[in-house]
Structure formats: C-alpha cells, structure tokens
Amino acid sequence: MPAEKPVTRGEQPVPAPKPAAPGENGDDATRQADGRARGELPPDWKDDAVDAVPEPVLEIEKEDPAAYASCLDSLRAIGSSVTEEAHIDDGEGCGIDKPIGVRQILPGVSLEPQGTMRCETALALARWTKETAAPAAKAAFGSDAAIATLNQASSYVCRLRNNGSTGKISEHARGNAVDIASFTLKGGKTIEIQPRDEDGTLTGAFQRTVTASACLYFTTVLDPGSDAAHEDHLHLDVIERKGGYRYCR
Template sequence: MTSNVYSIFLAVVTCLPVLGGPVLAAQPLPQMKPLGSGTGHGFVEGVDTPAAKPSSAPKVEKGADPAPDTPARTQTSACVIPGVELTVRSPVDGENGCGFSDAVEVTAVEDGDARIAFSGPVTITCEFAKVFAEWLRDGVMPASEKHLNSESLLVMTGPGYQCRRRNNLPDGKLSEHALGKAVDISGFVVPEGQAVSVEKDWNAKTEKGRFLTDIHASACTHFTTVLGPDADPHHVSHIHLDTGCHGKACDYLICQ
C-alpha cells in the first residue's frame, strides 16, 4: 500500500466517530485470577487517562531495611524485527519500579503487501514487539482478509507504556503496561474507511463481530493475558494483551 493511500486512510480516520473513547487512548490493566467484577468507579481502562501515576513505593514494615534504589536501566542491544517499523529508544526509567530496557517505538507491521499501522506510536519492549507483530501477522491479517476483505488495517491502540498499577489503584502490583509488556486495542479501520469497534461490535452476529471473535481466540495462543469485553467492566471498550507472568511457573493463561 502506498504512502499516499495511507495519508488518505489516516485522514478518513480522523473524521470517523470516536470508537469508545479518544483515538489515542490510555491503557487497561489485567486482573489476576480470579477476575473481579470491577471497582464500580467511572474510570474506563483504555479510554480514560489514569488519574495519577503510582503514588508511592511499597510500604516498608517498621524495623525493616528500606528497599534499595532501582538501578538505572541500560540499553543492552539494538532491536531489529523484519517487517516491523520501529525506532529504538533510550531505556525507560519511570518512578516506583516503572520502566524497562530495550525500549522501542513501533508504528507499523508489514507482511508482503499487507500492512498494519497504528493510530499512534506504541512504546514497548523489543521482546513484546516480536510477539505483538507475530500475532498481527498470524491472527489479525488473515481474519481481516476473511471478514473485512482487507489484510491492511489501521489499529486503534493506546501508547503501550504507562506508569501505573493494576486497575489504576494507588497501590498494589504494577501493570504490565508499566513494564512495556502490554498493549490495548479499541478498534480497527480498513483503508476504505470501514470501522470496527470493540465496544460496539463485540459479540455482534456480523462480519465485524466474527472478526473480533477470531482475533481474540488467536491472541490467546500468543499472549499470557487476553482480556476483552466479556472479562469485566474495565474492558468493555477494548482488548488488553500482555505477556506477564502468571503462576509460580509463569505457565498460567488468562484468556477472557
């Protein structure tokens, strides 16, 4: 697909109705087993901007030695992934444990004539970028060709990295977004302007609904956490994907 076509494509996207929230959305947080039913507050992950960064470091019990300062992260290697448009960035050093080395900013994934671009740059680890690109090629492109008659898409994503804790709470475990190992997807747009909304088209008995069902199923073969609208109220507007460790052996899969 030529750059001129994509320029028109992106111009069309800006005129489309908002898919469940702002185009450049903030990102959601996975819940560990068992998944809860939500907190009941108005924050919608993947749509609203989190209220704040994690507020403080974990509490230290009285008499215990304070935790050492987090060492500065260093870039260990360049990241090269065939068919993936990316820029290697400096290591991300956030507050209270947020951040990661091998940071990259991904803008598109190609496979032959097929191309998947993102609504905005996605900042993630090189390793997560490999998994993400593999899923886009193996799962999303074939499903898009089958149900939407196009292998090329614009994916409505959040920015990837965000320094925050799970469920946007002020304490608790860090989100995988804070470690560069997660991304959220709120929708897709094909070059002709046809839009697929996770919030509006999920479980619909249409080609758009079947497309979302197929890519959700394929995501469960690539990521350790896949949370869609059926998971809980926090994910009604998007699909959350991450490669976090679940269980002592890191072999537990959350697919909802």
C-alpha cells in the same frame, strides 16, 4: 522552711534513689521514645520484626542483550518499523531497560499513535497481526479487506493496574502491554472493540476470533467480557508466569 534531712538508717545517711536512665526501667513505649530521641532507632521504628522490614524496591527488568538483539532482528525481518529509544526509568518500578518506538507493526499496517514498549511485546503484536488478525479480516470482510491501522489506547505508561490508586503495578509500566481499541481497514472501515459475545454478525465473529487467537501470542488477554475496565479495548501483555501459564478471558 528548713531543708529536709536525709533519711538515716542508724548513724549512716542513705542517699536518695538515683533517677533511672532514660528508658532504663520504663515500658516499651518509653524505651522506644527514648531510643528515637537518642538517634538509636529510626523515627518510625516499632517493636515488631515485620514492621522493621523495609518495603522491597521495585526494579526495572534488565534485558538480556542477546535476546534483545535477536528480537530486533525478528521484528525487522517481519517488516516492522521501529526505533531504539533511550532507557526509561520513572521510578517506583516504572520503566523499560531497552524501549523501542513502534510506528509500523507490519508493512502497510501502522500503529496509531506510535507506541513505546519492550521488543518482546512488539514482536508478539506483529506476529498476531500477521498470522491471525489479518487473515481473519479477509475471511470476515472479503478477500480485498486488509488491516491498515491498529489503533492503540495505551502502551507504556507509569501506573498501577486498571489505573487504580492502590494495588500492583501495571504491565504497561514495564513495557509489557499494549491495548488495542480498534482496527481500521483500508477503505476506512473501523471495527471498534466492544462487548460482542452475543453479536451474530461477521464483525462479532472477527472480534471473537482475534481475541481467542491472541492467547497464542500473549500471556494475558483481557477483552470487554473480562471486567468494566476493559469494555472498549483488548489488553494484551507478555508477563512471564510460572509454568508458562496464560490468562485469557
């Protein structure tokens, strides 16, 4: 077959249209695909300013050296037995700048098992135990009753709130929280945390007293009445909120 002749206008040949450069005249999808192919755009780029903003990187809160030193002095003055631990960074915002290991929260009162947390959390726990939980135990169970052990269910652990697969990071993952599952008295009696809003015994009165008083020391207090995730422990944390707001229920 003979080759096609160029289209002419008068005597002058008219060249065939020049192919458009990649993405030059295409739609948005074509321009984006061509841009990615040339390395001008990241593979997941979208034509949307919101989508183009990267997710914020969660960082471990830095301890103020002076405040940390003062906290350690206060803990040791109250009789806590603690050890300074190595910096923890588990990624995704999980970690503690200056963690401490807590074996004994007060003289004669152990934390079982040993907990890892920020100093501020440990100091709140020690003051709550000394000033309200220990006196409440004597009032409820006799003048000779004394708390021997705080049995903790969780201190530092890298996870989301309520062990969820989505949502905000837990204060446990920042070293700000500790969960108390029960109190053991000298002599062996154990008071387990459980739903006790309608419990008219002294055990019920003790649990409600220590729960209410915890809000004087911690900024968050969640008990078995708050939700299903806290039916067997008290969640206590020292998250900082605007205006000094506290959430206790």
